[in-house]
Amino acid sequence: xxxxxxxxxxxxxxxxxxxxxxxxxxxxxxxxxxxxxxxxxxxxxxxxxxxxxxxxxxxxxxxxxxxxxxxxxxxxxxxxxxxxxxxxxxxxxxxxxxxxxxxxxxxxxxxxxxxxxxxxxxxxxxxxxxxxxxxxxxxxxxxxxxxxxxxxxxxxxxxxxxxxxxxxxxxxxxxxxxxxxxxxxxxxxxxxxxxxxxxxxxxxxxxxxxxxxxxxxxxxxxxxxxxxxxxxxxxxxxxxxxxxxxxxxxxxxxxxxxxxxxxxxxxxxxxxxxxxxxxxxxxxxxxxxxxxxxxxxxxxxxxxxxxxxxxxxxxxxxxxxxxxxxxxxxxxxxxxxxxxxxxxxxxxxxxxxxxxxxxxxxxxxxxxxxxxxxxxxxxxxxxxxxxxxxxxxxxxxx
Ligand SMILES: Cc1cc2nc3c(=O)[nH]c(=O)nc-3n(C[C@H](O)[C@H](O)[C@H](O)COP(=O)(O)OP(=O)(O)OC[C@H]3O[C@@H](n4cnc5c(N)ncnc54)[C@H](O)[C@@H]3O)c2cc1C
Numbered sequence: 209x210x211x212x213x214x215x216x217x218x219x220x221x222x223x224x225x226x227x228x229x230x231x232x233x234x235x236x237x238x239x240x241x242x243x244x245x246x247x248x249x250x251x252x253x254x255x256x257x258x259x260x261x262x263x264x265x266x267x268x269x270x271x272x273x274x275x276x277x278x279x280x281x282x283x284x285x286x287x288x289x290x291x292x293x294x295x296x297x298x299x300x301x302x303x304x305x306x307x308x309x310x311x312x313x314x315x316x317x318x319x320x321x322x323x324x325x326x327x328x329x330x331x332x333x334x335x336x337x338x339x340x341x342x343x344x345x346x347x348x349x350x351x352x353x354x355x356x357x358x359x360x361x362x363x364x365x366x367x368x369x370x371x372x373x374x375x376x377x378x379x380x381x382x383x384x385x386x387x388x389x390x391x392x393x394x395x396x397x398x399x400x401x402x403x404x405x406x407x408x409x410x411x412x413x414x415x416x417x418x419x420x421x422x423x424x425x426x427x428x429x430x431x432x433x434x435x436x437x438x439x440x441x442x443x444x445x446x447x448x449x450x451x452x453x454x455x456x457x458x459x460x461x462x463x464x465x466x467x468x469x470x471x472x473x474x475x476x477x478x479x480x481x482x483x484x485x486x487x488x489x490x491x492x493x494x495x496x497x498x499x500x501x502x503x504x505x506x507x508x509x510x511x512x513x514x515x516x517x518x519x520x521x522x523x524x525x526x527x528x529x530x531x532x533x534x535x536x537x538x539x540x541x542x543x544x545x546x547x548x549x550x551x552x553x554x555x556x557x558x559x560x561x562x563x564x565x566x567x568x569x570x571x572x573x574x575x576x577x578x579x580x581x582x583x584x585x586x587x588x589x590x591x592x593x594x595x596x597x598x599x600x601x602x603x604x605x606x
Contacts, residue, residue: 212527218287225291228264233257237296240434241580249426250434251389258303261292262335267307270468271315275323276331282468282530286475290523293479297556297584298432300479301591302385303337305472310338310394313469314413317462318453326392326413339390341440343381350597352460354405355604362405365442367397367412369456374399374412374447380440383591387438388423391416395442399456409459413451420445431583432591467533467545470592474526474545477552477588481522484559484581485515488566495568508566515559522548522555542605546598553588553595560585 214222236253261267269285271277278284285308292300314326329336343349344363351362365378376397380387387393393414400408414421424439454462463469489512492503502508529544560581564571571578589595 212524214283214287218284221284222287222291224264225266225288228257228261229291229295232260233292233295233299237299237434246428249436251436254299254303254434257299258337259335261304262307263333266292266304267335268311268330269308270312271327271330275315275327277311277315277327282471282533283527285468286471286526286530289472289475290479290482290526293476294483295479296434297476297480297588298435300476301473302432302435305469305476306340306385307336307338309466309469309472310340313394313462313466314453316465318413322413322450322453329391336391337386337389338392338394339384339386340394340396341380341384341387342396343383345379345381345439349381350594351405353593353597353601357404359402359404359408363396363398363409365395365397366401367399367410367447369399369449372449374449374452376412376414376442376445376447378442380442382424382427382439383437384440385435385437387436387440388426389436393421393440394453395440396459397442403457406460407457410456411453411459411462412447413453414445414447418445418447429587431580431585431587433580464541465537467529467537467540470545470549470598471526471529471533471540473588473592474522474529474548474552477549477556477585478519478522478526480581480585480588481515481519481552481556481559484556484563484578484585485512485519487577487581488512488515488559488563491567491570502566511562511566515562518555518558522552525551543602546593546602549592550595550598553585556585556588557582 236257240250240253265278266288268277269280273279289300289305292304311327315323342352344365347363354361367374367376395412395414396409398408399410420443422441427437492508492512493501495502526548529540529548532544533540563578564582567576567578570576
């Protein structure tokens, strides 16, 4: 049986997230967007809404109840992130999705001792921000999807075992989300340089106050103004061996079982697509040309119909991936989640572009939101892997 309806609890969660996003996140986003100060630190403005959203359970939605979480499903996260993404996709992806997905990762892949230690903040109710770093400045991140067994390809950050600790050396790219502001990091490094990437990647839990880890200055981007990205410098950083999650060389396999990492951004981009559509619809009902509202001109009306249809199609592909994540995680991780992320971002970019057009000259002014939608949507092309590489990854499993 196929049932696309949300349960009563999910509808309540959706309303809660919608009210929170519109009443509490939206005013913060407005301040950040209107600031012309490139030195402005968005986290100073966003942290209170992140803390409040965490208290509402949005970052522990999928953490099992035994660990203090909500014990919910991937579809719950998708519903929440669509609402937050409709207000600001960078807040949805950077703060809420990243922390929710990495918390889930720990609850699935870590030992019981690690789960209790790393996720102790969930039970104590003290909000925690996570970051995850694989990208490096002089290495194509797309190499993560490379099928060739050549050990020279890909990541260079290295973790050398020394007794009961590892010593990490390397640099992570200026795009790493939350670098410098997170409470803790999941750093992917190689534990063997003579093996292919997929057999040599390991993942380490690294608290933010670990000695010898340093961060670059905030990266300026064409959108995602509410998030913080910077380089990470690892100079002989000592990590206790008990902070290795899973086995040495096992990171690629573990991350394959985390489709939620791509489903979260996908849901956030459905939110952006919906927001661009609703913004343009509202304008088209009010703007008058040739003596009638522009929605009555077919050239405009057809664009609005396409925007609505595409948004609905994107939501369904995301919900399908979210439901599959519960029943068949491997199918979700290899095909449905990357497909959902690719499609949702494409729709967000198209809707943002059409919103700019429907708003005419006003569409390219700073006081109108259409330009923000387009900048934020374009960033979706490459965050969490590019659409080319995601699609090439899918083909490997067809
Ligand atoms: C907003 C944002 C947030 C991010 N957050 C994080 C984070 O938290 N942690 C982190 O580690 N990284 C993060 N990244 C980095 C992100 O994962 C990479 O930028 C992305 O995967 C693309 O990698 P790249 O920039 O190295 O591009 P490259 O891999 O150098 O690709 C360049 C171009 O070549 C194409 N290309 C490359 N290889 C192939 C191929 N084999 N076949 C066809 N085309 C190919 C790509 O599609 C792309 O068009 C973030 C990026 C952004 C934009």
